[in-house]
Amino acid sequence: MKNESRDEAIERVKPLLADRELGAYNNWCSSQLPALAPSLNAKLFQLFVNGKSCEEIRRLNLNLTLGQIVHARIEGDWDRRRTEHLEHLLTQTTARIQQVTVETADFVADLLAVANREHGDKLRRYLQSGDPNDLGDFKIDNIPQLKQAIEVLQKLTGQERQSAIHLSGSVETRPAQQQPGPPTSEQAGKVLQLLVGKK
Numbered sequence: 001m002k003n004e005s006r007d008e009a010i011e012r013v014k015p016l017l018a019d020r021e022l023g024a025y026n027n028w029c030s031s032q033l034p035a036l037a038p039s040l041n042a043k044l045f046q047l048f049v050n051g052k053s054c055e056e057i058r059r060l061n062l063n064l065t066l067g068q069i070v071h072a073r074i075e076g077d078w079d080r081r082r083t084e085h086l087e088h089l090l091t092q093t094t095a096r097i098q099q100v101t102v103e104t105a106d107f108v109a110d111l112l113a114v115a116n117r118e119h120g121d122k123l124r125r126y127l128q129s130g131d132p133n134d135l136g137d138f139k140i141d142n143i144p145q146l147k148q149a150i151e152v153l154q155k156l157t158g159q160e161r162q163s164a165i166h167l168s169g170s171v172e173t174r175p176a177q178q179q180p181g182p183p184t185s186e187q188a189g190k191v192l193q194l195l196v197g198k199k
Contacts, residue, residue, distance in 0.1 A: 013074050021054050021070045028067025036064070041072045048073065049082045 014022065036044070047057050054073060058066045073079070119138045126135040140146050153159075 010074060013079060016079055017070065018055075021066065024066035025070040025074070026067075028065060028071050031067070033065060033068060035075065036068055036072045041076045044069060044072055045076055045078050045081065048078045049085055 010025070017025070044057055044061070047060065048054075052060075054066060054069045057069050058064060061069070122134060122136055122138055126132070132139075140149055
């Protein structure tokens with residue numbers, strides 16, 4: 001940032017630095033190593049903006065010290081610039097997706113309008129005449145095609161959500177009545193007497 005002292009810059013970035021990065025930066029400050037050229041700073045920033053840490057950038061550039069890279073991060077204001085870059089990308093991408101979605105919906109609507117005009121007249125002519133030659137190939141010949149047409153209609157009209165019926169309650173169970181067993185000899189005798197007419 002402009003008009004910001006080195007101490008202010010380090011204090012601003014300090015919470016974002018790992019202990020090792022902060023130590024490396026302090027070592028660089030007390031060394032005689034030069035700062036990185038602006039062109040190299042810009043190239044390293046491209047790695048940083050793509051999610052690489054200072055340690056990872058160091059491993060890719062063994063001729064540089066970690067302190068030099070952390071200094072480039074502070075001097076180049078990498079953290080603020082990355083945040084702005086990502087916010088810009090997000091805003092731009094969201095707007096682009098909205099634009100493409102609207103354009104695609106418009107295209108599909110035109111496509112459906114063309115299909116309705118081309119095939120709708122055939123269907124209406126067939127409804128009037130009953131002549132299969134008026135219908136052409138645009139027809140339903142089997143159950144899967146009929147099912148598909150019904151599903152399309154349900155989706156277009158918002159009826160595709162099937163509601164489930166839930167039953168609740170309780171069923172009362174009663175103990176089964178005891179079935180009569182075989183007759184006793186006394187009962188069997190009485191039945192025989194009745195059959196032969198004796199009292």
